[in-house]
Amino acid sequence: MGKGGSLSDGVLKKILLSYTYVAIWIFLSFTVIVYNKYILDKKMYNWPFPISLTMIHMSFCATLAFVLIKVFKVVEPVTMSRDLYLSSVVPIGALYSLSLWLSNSAYIYLSVSFIQMLKALMPVAVYSIGVLFKKDGFKSDTMINMLSISFGVAIAAYGEARFDTWGVMLQLGAVAFEATRLVMIQILLTSKGITLNPITSLYYVAPCCFVFLLFPWFFVEMPILRESSSFHFDFVIFGTNSLCAFALNLAVFLLVGKTSALTMNVAGVVKDWLLIAFSWSVIKDTVTPINLFGYGLAFLGVGYYNHSKLQAMKAKEAQKKIGQGDEETGKLLEEREGEVGMGKRSDSQN
Structure with missing residues (x-):
């Protein structure tokens, strides 16, 4: 009873x-979503x-990641050659910078609720690009599911009451770049067997994103900011934002x-409904x-997609356990055959 109780406590x-x-x-x-909307909205x-x-x-994020790795040594940096950085991290950093730029830009033109609705297209984009790059196999039932989400x-x-074509294009572009990333x-x-936690990921990717964003910033926003003499950098607003x-990146890794x-993915659906309710009632x-x-x-389509992925994961785990069981049975049979063979040799010697 005590053992069962401790097990229940552990599960709880x-x-x-x-x-x-x-x-x-x-x-x-x-x-982060509401804060960005607050800063960017006119x-x-x-x-x-x-x-x-x-x-x-x-x-x-790059500065804080550098301090945590190099000064406090919270995590060990991943060993990465120059060729690997240029061939892998730089393209990912470019896609990430474009995704963040476009998604933040969409907050100027669209409501928080409508942006969350458009983000429901993420599974569609990830699956389509996965098929394009041959990371996923084409399945007609999955494609029908993707079409239902799109519909x-x-x-x-x-x-949408505040439909803005440019804002929709920006958000769809952000979804496409994020899915590709x-x-x-x-x-x-x-x-290549490389896994990056949020701190090492920001350590390598954030400076790359910053450099990529410098080019459009230099031509698009810098001239306007230089002419705007009334602006004073608010360290409290931008610092806490x-x-x-940064904390969100850590939370993703933790989750x-x-x-x-x-x-x-499931938690994301809950978050989207909360944001829609907040956007309607508060904003x-x-x-x-x-x-x-x-x-x-779209929500039903995303829910079915997540359910299908869960069933596929369970089937894969079950198949893996069966394979491990067959391997262990084979080893036991080999051991028994070996013991029988030794027994027969000892009998013949006697």
Whole structure:
């Protein structure tokens, strides 16, 4: 009974920890999205410079990652050659900088709720690019699922009260670049046996992103900022905003490392509904019934996709256990045959 009780306590503790990781990630992701919207939106803080904001995040994260690795030695840096950095990290950094730039830019033109609805297309983009790069096999039932998600998002877009074509293009571009980045991480890093935690990832990728963003910033935002003499850098606003962005990267690693990527996907759906509710009730963004109906269809498609992935993971684990069991049975049979052979030799000697 005591043993069973301790086991139940252990399971309960694991469940509580999982929910804690999910809650931390949802809170930080929620905070970063709303904070970025507050800074960039012309009706709020009114600082519509998404490239500059992304560069502030990247410089802050790169500096903090450098201090944690080189000064405090919290984690060991991954050994990486120059060729590997140029062939793997630089393309991933370029895609990441474009994804962040475009997604932050979309907050100027679109509501928080509608942006979350458009982000439901992420599984569609990841699967399509995975098939294109031959990382995923084409399956007709999965493609039908992807089309249902796309159809739901299209309905949500049709019902959007503040539809802005340029904003939608920016957000769709951000989704495409982010999906490509995720696939490229699998191709360029995972296939070579390299895994980066958030600190080492920011240590290598953030400076690369900063350099890539310098070029558009120099021509697009720097001239406007130089003419705007009224602006004074608010260390509290941008400092806390950057700290939240850094903490979110750590929370992603914590959530995926302690639970699974699938848990993060499911938690992301919960976060999206919370953001839609917050956008409607607090920010007073208009959310129409057609919006909700379309996103509801997309939500069902994403839910089915996550369910299919979970079933595939379970089947893979079961097959792996069967394989291990067959291997152990084979070893036992070999040992028994060896013992029988030794017994026969000893009998013949006698």
